[in-house]
Amino acid sequence: MQTNLNPVSETDLQVRIQRIQGNLQMMQRYFDxxxxxxxxxxxxxxxxxxxxxVVPTGNGGQSSYAFGLMRVARGWCRSE
Structure with a gap:
């Protein structure tokens, strides 16, 4: 078994944990x-x-606004 000869410092570990937590929060906001x-x-x-x-149709576009219009037109919005 090989050991890590360059252990991560406490500060580096905290930075990595904060980055991971930030990424998780962003993914949660994305899926919500x-x-x-x-x-x-x-x-x-x-x-x-x-x-x-859109791979099956070959349709596409540019801009977040056009993406939103396409999402609404295709009925991708949740409709409870």
């Missing part, structure tokens, strides 16, 4: 927004320079 009724939180997370493609 993805399956929610309100598009604004999802669109706020998407860079306006996005280029996207």
């Amino acid at each position: 927004a993805l399956f929610g009724k309100d598009l604004n939180p999802l669109l706020e997370m998407i860079d306006d320079a996005i280029e996207w493609l």
